Amino acid sequence: ELLHAELERRGVPAVRTGGADVLQSRAGQxxxxxxxxxxxxxxxxxxxxxxLGPFLGLTATELAADDGDALTDRVSSRLRDLxxxxxxxxxxxxxxxxTADASVVERLLRHQGGRRRLTxxxxxxxxxxxxxxxxxxxLSGLRRWLLDRRSETSPAADRTHRLDTDADAVQIVTTFxxxxxxxxxxxxxxxxxxxxxxxxxxxxxxxxxxxxxxxGGAGPSWTTHAxxxxxxxxxxxxxxxxxxxxxxxxxxxxxxxxxxxxxHGALHRLLxxxxxxxxxxxxxxAVPSDHDxxxxxxxxxxxxxxxxxxxxxxxxxxxxxxxxxxxxxxRHLRRDVDTVWTRTSYTSLVRRDEGPxxxxxxxxxxxxxxxxxxxxxxxSPVLGPSPWAELAGGAALGTLVHGVLEHVDVGADDLxxxxxxxxxxxxxxxxxxxxxxVLAPALVGALSTPLGPLADDLTLAEALGRRPFREMExxxxxxxGDSVRAAGRTGTLADVADLMEAxxxxxxxxxxxxxxxxxxxxxxxxxxxxxxxxxDLLLRLDGDRTLxxxxxxxxLESGALVEAGGGLEAYAPERLxxxxxxxxxxxxxxxxxVAQHRFLRWRLRGYDPDVHLAGVLYLFVRGxxxxxxxxxxxxxxxxxxxxxxxxxxxxxxxxxxxxxxTDGGPR
Numbered sequence: 001e002l003l004h005a006e007l008e009r010r011g012v013p014a015v016r017t018g019g020a021d022v023l024q025s026r027a028g029q030x031x032x033x034x035x036x037x038x039x040x041x042x043x044x045x046x047x048x049x050x051x052l053g054p055f056l057g058l059t060a061t062e063l064a065a066d067d068g069d070a071l072t073d074r075v076s077s078r079l080r081d082l083x084x085x086x087x088x089x090x091x092x093x094x095x096x097x098x099t100a101d102a103s104v105v106e107r108l109l110r111h112q113g114g115r116r117r118l119t120x121x122x123x124x125x126x127x128x129x130x131x132x133x134x135x136x137x138x139l140s141g142l143r144r145w146l147l148d149r150r151s152e153t154s155p156a157a158d159r160t161h162r163l164d165t166d167a168d169a170v171q172i173v174t175t176f177x178x179x180x181x182x183x184x185x186x187x188x189x190x191x192x193x194x195x196x197x198x199x200x201x202x203x204x205x206x207x208x209x210x211x212x213x214x215x216g217g218a219g220p221s222w223t224t225h226a227x228x229x230x231x232x233x234x235x236x237x238x239x240x241x242x243x244x245x246x247x248x249x250x251x252x253x254x255x256x257x258x259x260x261x262x263x264h265g266a267l268h269r270l271l272x273x274x275x276x277x278x279x280x281x282x283x284x285x286a287v288p289s290d291h292d293x294x295x296x297x298x299x300x301x302x303x304x305x306x307x308x309x310x311x312x313x314x315x316x317x318x319x320x321x322x323x324x325x326x327x328x329x330x331r332h333l334r335r336d337v338d339t340v341w342t343r344t345s346y347t348s349l350v351r352r353d354e355g356p357x358x359x360x361x362x363x364x365x366x367x368x369x370x371x372x373x374x375x376x377x378x379x380s381p382v383l384g385p386s387p388w389a390e391l392a393g394g395a396a397l398g399t400l401v402h403g404v405l406e407h408v409d410v411g412a413d414d415l416x417x418x419x420x421x422x423x424x425x426x427x428x429x430x431x432x433x434x435x436x437x438v439l440a441p442a443l444v445g446a447l448s449t450p451l452g453p454l455a456d457d458l459t460l461a462e463a464l465g466r467r468p469f470r471e472m473e474x475x476x477x478x479x480x481g482d483s484v485r486a487a488g489r490t491g492t493l494a495d496v497a498d499l500m501e502a503x504x505x506x507x508x509x510x511x512x513x514x515x516x517x518x519x520x521x522x523x524x525x526x527x528x529x530x531x532x533x534x535x536d537l538l539l540r541l542d543g544d545r546t547l548x549x550x551x552x553x554x555x556l557e558s559g560a561l562v563e564a565g566g567g568l569e570a571y572a573p574e575r576l577x578x579x580x581x582x583x584x585x586x587x588x589x590x591x592x593x594v595a596q597h598r599f600l601r602w603r604l605r606g607y608d609p610d611v612h613l614a615g616v617l618y619l620f621v622r623g624x625x626x627x628x629x630x631x632x633x634x635x636x637x638x639x640x641x642x643x644x645x646x647x648x649x650x651x652x653x654x655x656x657x658x659x660x661x662t663d664g665g666p667r
């Protein structure tokens with residue numbers, strides 16, 4: 001806490017995690033207050049206390065200015081609604097509705113420390129949801145469980161504080177919590193010092209290895225037990241020191257100072273042990289004089305150990321320590337490099353100019369696959385131009401539109417104003433020469449367009465209002481990605497083509513894409529390593545059916561058609577299959593369907609691929625003009641390509657990617 005406060009005072013972004021129990025935080029008390037009020041919404045004191053909390057967000061001024069009991073009655077009604085929600089959808093549903101509420105998020109993030117509090121509220125809510133499921137708790141039982149857990153002194157592993165942001169920031173963590181983690185730069189400022197109090201109870205292991213407590217405080221065994229306990233604690237401090245010193249990837253900064261308690265500290269005992277050539281480390285080591293300490297530390301440096309720098313107070317810069325320059329030598333690689341293993345995306349798999357490279361870096365997140373596809377449509381306009389006709393295509397526009405659709409609040413009272421505001425926000429962070437007066441209405445038209453029978457004819461706005469998974473990132477292990485044993489069963493894009501031709505009937509609109517995968521520049525691409533991507537929307541329909549939804553800004557109409565005053569003809573449903581085949585989207589659709597299958601297989605009880613894999617929608621938003629927009633002969637709206645691949649194809653492709661056999665093995 002001291003470090004966090006000091007870094008915050010100096011303007012250094014910092015986050016802290018680990019150690020403290022999140023249930024004992026302010027967020028834990030917020031949940032206690034809310035659950036208490038939900039249990040007794042008729043008690044005005046509880047109700048008004050909950051009204052001041054983060055979930056309802058009223059101020060003391062608003063409560064003081066309350067006209068009679070009207071405001072309290074409205075809060076009580078809201079609490080009863082939450083109680084009904086908890087009863088109908090479970091604690092997890094209630095938690096999701098509260099912590100994902102845009103007004104709650106906005107209200108918290110307006111204040112300093114709001115991100116920390118929001119993270120803690122979500123964390124406590126998730127702990128409550130797990131407890132309610134595991135113990136079958138109702139509202140009263142859940143409140144009692146939370147109060148009981150808040151009185152415990154040692155938190156469970158899943159209740160220690162989480163990081164409140166993934167942004168670039170100093171992470172303040174305890175040594176114990178950092179086990180198994182890595183950081184580019186690590187500072188270890190305090191492990192030279194260790195206070196050893198006089199114990200009233202000693203913990204130790206007896207001669208048989210059993211954990212024991214000696215509560216006697218005196219007697220013939222006390223001195224022996226206290227000594228053994230000291231030795232065990234000293235050994236544990238050395239183990240923690242090892243953890244601290246092995247977390248850094250690039251730079252490690254460790255502090256030592258000759259304090260009175262340093263003689264117990266693990267770092268001090270390690271550095272100043274009597275014989276540096278031997279591994280034995282004493283439990284207590286006297287603190288040397290400054291002269292002797294510097295001499296010993298310099299000796300470590302000469303042996304190839306850490307570089308010694310003097311700690312000073314103030315802003316003075318220290319001159320680098322004098323010494324001979326290191327002799328640089330070329331390091332020879334004496335092992336084979338696995339050039340087949342790759343961390344790739346579908347765009348990299350089908351890029352013809354270069355194959356996938358061996359890399360551990362994430363793929364670019366920009367929409368780099370949204371290229372113009374000129375449809376073969378006669379220049380005889382019937383339906384008029386697309387609302388997007390004045391907007392140039394390209395990846396930059398696609399990225400901007402993705403950002404708007406990811407963050408737009410479709411429940412806003414004024415959707416036009418909300419979309420315009422989101423467009424302006426995106427343009428502020430990624431400037432682009434587009435006319436807001438053209439783009440915003442075009443997006444509103446796309447949002448109000450029905451998505452066709454496969455999506456129960458919901459509009460895009462209604463689909464977003466169902467709280468789908470937006471921009472759901474995935475990273476799937478391919479054959480050999482996380483298992484060396486699977487390395488010998490690596491598939492290729494030619495194998496994907498085989499599966500498409502085996503499962504798709506001759507009349508399937510995307511079956512011809514199998515021939516593209518057999519092209520000489522693609523067919524040998526191996527599927528080994530990891531596949532990463534981001535699904536624009538994973539839409540939940542009635543009956544737990546889910547749809548993969550991807551929106552594209554590709555311009556499909558030719559220039560001649562636009563000049564003649566047309567354009568919408570290019571987005572007719574019967575023409576979109578050709579647009580798909582002129583891109584690499586068929587492979588994307590299949591790979592994203594596999595990601596959908598894996599997710600549902602792990603998360604949905606009673607999962608049945610034939611029922612729950614509802615298919616794939618590709619939304620070419622330039623052809624989506626609103627609720628009264630044109631439709632094709634089969635009733636499908638313009639701009640919407642709907643496809644439901646056979647579930648057997650999805651399962652066999654999942655098995656191929658996993659390096660498993662496709663003849664009944666795990667998929």
